[in-house]
Amino acid sequence: MDIDFRNQLLPCVSVFAWIFGILLVLMFVANAHFGEAISGFLNGAFGGRNLAYLLTTLSRATLIVGMALAVMISFRAGLFNIGGEGQLVIGGLAAALVGVYMPGPGWLVMATGIVAAMAAGGLWAVLAGVMQLYVGVPLLIGSLLLNYPARYLGSYLVGHPFRDVASGLPQTHLVPNEAWLPLFSGTRLDMGILFIALMSVLAVIYCNSTVPGYRARMNGLAPEFARASGLPVKRIVLQSLLMSGAIAGLVGALAVFGLHHRFTDGMLVQPLYAWTGIIAVLLVGMVPWAVPISGFFFAAIQTGAAGMERTADVPKEIGLIMQAVIILFVAGRISGVSLAGKSGENDNGH
Amino acid sequence: MGIDLVLDPAFLQSVPRFLTPILLAALGGAICERAGVFNIALEGFILVGAFCAVLGSYFMGSEWWGAVAAMAGGVGMGLLFAEFSLRRKGDAIVVSIALNLFAAGLTVYLLRTIFGVSGAFRDSGIKGFSGIDIPLLRDIPVLGPLLNGQSILFYFAVFAALALQLFFARHRLGLRLRAAGENPAGLSAGGVDPQRVQLWALVLCGALCGLAGAQLSIANVNLFVENMSAGRGWIAVVAVLLTRGRPLYVLFIAVLFGFVDSLSFRIQGFGLPQQFTDVMPYLATLIALIVLSAWHKSKTA
Numbered sequence: 001m002d003i004d005f006r007n008q009l010l011p012c013v014s015v016f017a018w019i020f021g022i023l024l025v026l027m028f029v030a031n032a033h034f035g036e037a038i039s040g041f042l043n044g045a046f047g048g049r050n051l052a053y054l055l056t057t058l059s060r061a062t063l064i065v066g067m068a069l070a071v072m073i074s075f076r077a078g079l080f081n082i083g084g085e086g087q088l089v090i091g092g093l094a095a096a097l098v099g100v101y102m103p104g105p106g107w108l109v110m111a112t113g114i115v116a117a118m119a120a121g122g123l124w125a126v127l128a129g130v131m132q133l134y135v136g137v138p139l140l141i142g143s144l145l146l147n148y149p150a151r152y153l154g155s156y157l158v159g160h161p162f163r164d165v166a167s168g169l170p171q172t173h174l175v176p177n178e179a180w181l182p183l184f185s186g187t188r189l190d191m192g193i194l195f196i197a198l199m200s201v202l203a204v205i206y207c208n209s210t211v212p213g214y215r216a217r218m219n220g221l222a223p224e225f226a227r228a229s230g231l232p233v234k235r236i237v238l239q240s241l242l243m244s245g246a247i248a249g250l251v252g253a254l255a256v257f258g259l260h261h262r263f264t265d266g267m268l269v270q271p272l273y274a275w276t277g278i279i280a281v282l283l284v285g286m287v288p289w290a291v292p293i294s295g296f297f298f299a300a301i302q303t304g305a306a307g308m309e310r311t312a313d314v315p316k317e318i319g320l321i322m323q324a325v326i327i328l329f330v331a332g333r334i335s336g337v338s339l340a341g342k343s344g345e346n347d348n349g350h
Numbered sequence: 351m352g353i354d355l356v357l358d359p360a361f362l363q364s365v366p367r368f369l370t371p372i373l374l375a376a377l378g379g380a381i382c383e384r385a386g387v388f389n390i391a392l393e394g395f396i397l398v399g400a401f402c403a404v405l406g407s408y409f410m411g412s413e414w415w416g417a418v419a420a421m422a423g424g425v426g427m428g429l430l431f432a433e434f435s436l437r438r439k440g441d442a443i444v445v446s447i448a449l450n451l452f453a454a455g456l457t458v459y460l461l462r463t464i465f466g467v468s469g470a471f472r473d474s475g476i477k478g479f480s481g482i483d484i485p486l487l488r489d490i491p492v493l494g495p496l497l498n499g500q501s502i503l504f505y506f507a508v509f510a511a512l513a514l515q516l517f518f519a520r521h522r523l524g525l526r527l528r529a530a531g532e533n534p535a536g537l538s539a540g541g542v543d544p545q546r547v548q549l550w551a552l553v554l555c556g557a558l559c560g561l562a563g564a565q566l567s568i569a570n571v572n573l574f575v576e577n578m579s580a581g582r583g584w585i586a587v588v589a590v591l592l593t594r595g596r597p598l599y600v601l602f603i604a605v606l607f608g609f610v611d612s613l614s615f616r617i618q619g620f621g622l623p624q625q626f627t628d629v630m631p632y633l634a635t636l637i638a639l640i641v642l643s644a645w646h647k648s649k650t651a
Contacts, residue, residue: 030463080443136647137639140390140443141588145639148581148632156625275451282444315462320455327448328430331440 015329022325023318030314037312044307045300055189057296057303059259060271062193065295066251067277069196069203070244074125076207076286077240078220083128083143084248084274086150091121091249093154095256096263097162099175106178113179114253121249122242124150129241133234155265164262171264181258190258199247200292207288216240248274272320276302279327298323359495361616366496366504367570368615369608371396371562371579373507375586376593376600377514378424378558383595384518385551386531386544391431391446392559393583394453398423399563401457404476404574405464413477416568417503417561424560427453428552436545436552450583458576472573479503479569501569503561510558514597527551559583585635592642603638610634 027037046054067084074081098113128143159170181190206213219226219236227233252268260267280298284290305319375392382389399420406419427449435445458468465471481499488498517524527547529537534544562582567574585607593599614630 026459029460082447131640131643135640136643138591141584141591141639142636144584145588145632145636149629149636152625152629152632156623159625160623272451272454275447278447279451282447315459315468317455317459317462320451321459324448324452324455328434328440328445328452329438331434331444331448332438 019322019325019329023322026318026321027314030318032308032312032314037308037314040308040311040314041304042307044310045304047307050187052188053303053307055187057299058193059189060303061292061296061299062196063251063255063259063271063273064276064280064299065200065292066196066254067248067273068280068291068295069199069277070247070251071274071277072203072281072286072288072291073206073216073247074240074244075281076213076220077216077236078223079129079237079240079244080140081125081128081143081241081244082140082278083125083146084244084277085269086143086147087121087124087245087248088252088268088274089147089150089154090124090252091117091245092252092256092263092268093157094120094249095253096172096175097157099179099256100162100173100262106176106180109176109179110181110257113175113257114250117249117253117256118246119249121252122244122246125241125245125248126238129238133237151269154263158263158265169264172262175257175261179257180261181254190254192254192258195250195254197292199250200288203291204288212236212239271302276323279323282327283330358616361612362492362496363499364612364615365605365608366500367565367608368611369604370501370504370507370565370569371582372586372589372607372611373511373601373604374503374562374565375559375583376589376604377507377510377597378555378562379586379590380514380593380595380597380600381527381551381558382548382555383590384531385527385548386534387431387435387548387551387555388442389431389446389552389555390443390587391427391449391453391583392555392586393579393581394446394450395424395427395556395559396563396566396579396583396586397453397457397577398427399560400567400578401460401563401574402560403564403568404471405460407477407568408473408475411475411477413479413568416477417479417564420560420564420568421557422560424556424558424563425553426556427559428554428556431556432549432552436548454577457574461574461576468576470573470575476568476572478572479564501565503565503569506561507565508601511597511601518597562586581632585631588635588639592638606638607631607634 027034044053045057048054048056067088070087071081071084095113095117098116099109102109102112124146125143128139128146131137131142132139155170158172162172164171164173181192183190207217215226215231216236216239219231219233223233226236251273255268256263276298277295280294281291283297284294301319301323302316305314305316305322308314308318309316375396378395379389379392402423403416403420407413407416410416410419430452431445431449434440434448435442461471462468479501482502482505484498488494518528526537526542527550529540530544530547530551537544537547563579566578566582589600589603589607593603611631614627618624618627
């Protein structure tokens with residue numbers, strides 16, 4: 001028992017103490033009233049009139065979990081795709097353009113928009129994979145650098161050719177009402193969360209119970225072994241990235257059809273959905289069933305921090321800081337993280 | 351346009367302003383690379399440096415204190431990296447991603463709590479570095495406008511590139527640092543703890559990235575803007591990757607990127623949408639990466 005206490009319990013307690021201490025210091029810097037801040041946090045994350053803030057948390061969790069699933073698919077295959085942001089933006093852009101300009105019944109517009117978004121996001125991710133496989137650009141850097149062209153392409157398209165000039169902002173016109181995702185009756189929560197719930201289930205099945213999912217994991221944990229066993233490594237890489245990017249694209253489409261009903265410059269970049277998704281996956285060491293929980297956890301930190309800002313005047317960036325701190329403390333404990341290809345050493349396909 | 355544009359003194363003058371932050375950060379990254387630390391948190395290091403530079407300059411009333419504070423901030427980030435990656439054995443990529451987010455959050459948080467503003471902080475109390483006029487250099491055509499009248503940080507950055515080249519090649523500590531990266535077991539057999547060397551690499555890297563941030567916030571302008579590093583840290587990471595941490599090549603790449611950066615800034619006046627010019631540095635980085643990777647691949651294949 002004694003040894004157990006020293007080796008397992010004590011580190012845990014000390015990590016919590018550290019995290020809590022940092023939180024206190026930050027609040028002290030902001031000159032905040034501790035009780036107010038905590039109640040503001042809880043209310044912002046889980047409360048509100050008719051639980052309005054809890055629904056906001058769920059809505060944000062939808063997008064974060066979606067991005068986390070996207071990232072998880074590639075991470076588990078040993079592909080450090082940190083370009084989720086670009087794939088998300090490209091997907092959202094495709095969805096918005098279809099949504100605004102395609103004629104036809106609402107459901108068809110939405111369905112087409114979602115498919116277009118998934119295709120666009122998937123191809124954007126595959127582009128990074130092609131650069132790694134056929135040119136030798138490390139995926140980590142290639143996927144990240146593709147964020148910037150995506151961001152500026154979106155910014156240009158909604159700032160110039162497809163701009164809703166009358167709105168005064170760099171954004172597209174509104175998607176017509178009929179093509180919006182319906183709301184749960186009596187709430188402001190849209191049904192996008194159902195897509196992500198379904199996607200979470202599919203992701204668990206894919207990772208745990210299918211041959212392609214198993215092969216992808218094998219490539220992630222032991223790339224040399226995967227290659228030596230004659231697995232089609234190139235296909236695994238491209239397939240995983242296609243799926244990963246497609247999910248990111250779906251998230252973009254859900255943000256457009258469910259939440260914003262148009263594409264506004266920066267709306268998918270500023271809230272750091274993609275980066276939050278990445279750390280949500282890292283927090284739980286890429287275990288598929290745990291990803292939705294950790295995504296919800298981070299969403300709650302963010303909306304809770306916004307609540308703290310409202311009631312106790314603590315800048316909401318405290319949420320971002322605490323997320324980073326948590327990841328720093330668990331970084332040493334994340335197991336099963338085999339990040340092949342991280343520094344370009346794993347050159348699949350040479 | 352054409353050659354006139356490139357030889358225009360205003361354009362030449364702007365090249366070093368753009369290349370200095372990338373060069374300083376990439377040299378920091380190069381030190382880590384050679385010591386075997388995979389540091390892709392340069393973006394966060396620079397951001398903290400830029401913020402601390404404004405902090406030091408504003409409260410101490412001198413740009414020199416700004417530079418000292420920037421280095422201190424960068425070193426602080428380096429120590430955090432060391433704590434979580436070396437001592438607590440966190441994966442370097444995970445730690446890097448967390449530190450980048452940490453820097454983004456912390457700088458905005460402190461911007462709002464200390465200065466009570468969000469978005470940007472500008473104030474006449476922020477003292478910045480001004481250009482140094484070098485009499486003889488001033489009169490040389492092309493080189494004069496290019497190299498004269500820059501902030502001290504630019505001259506320091508070029509000096510640091512040359513010094514580092516010698517340091518890696520000749521100096522006992524430089525060799526030790528490389529051994530930490532290339533043959534850590536051999537190094538510890540020789541009685542030197544590789545982790546200690548890596549810790550010092552991170553400290554040096556932090557100081558250099560801090561100065562890179564100072565160039566952004568108290569030399570190029572006198573203000574701090576949220577997310578001011580704006581991807582330069584990633585460009586520096588690419589520069590390290592392409593050169594495998596060789597300082598003279600880093601210098602060359604930084605000049606190249608600085609050139610593209612200021613070119614994009616320059617052609618904003620020609621009626622192109624801003625997004626086209628803004629994306630140019632990233633596209634240039636991507637293209638350089640693709641071309642050099644393909645070349646490297648064809649050579650080794």
